Amino acid sequence: MKTNMGALDKIIRVIIAIAAGFLVYYDVVQGVYSYILLTIVAIFLLTSLVGFCPLYSIFGLNTCSVNKKG
DSSP states (O other), X not given: OOOOOOHHHHHHHHXXXXXXXXXXXXXXXXTHHHHHHHHXXXXXXXXXXXXXXXXXXXXXXXXXXXXXXX
């Protein structure tokens, strides 16, 4: 797996994941939707930590400036 996510992309995903986590924690989102949102939060956090997004590779996207050189 090559890294295909840049630093800004990772930061944005972590911020969105934290905000969505707070929505579930404070019961703004409840029921089945909270489980769906928590799954998305987990995916965002995992892809941010690893630096690889499978959807980016499917669509040919790359926000990592290190891989764009050469």
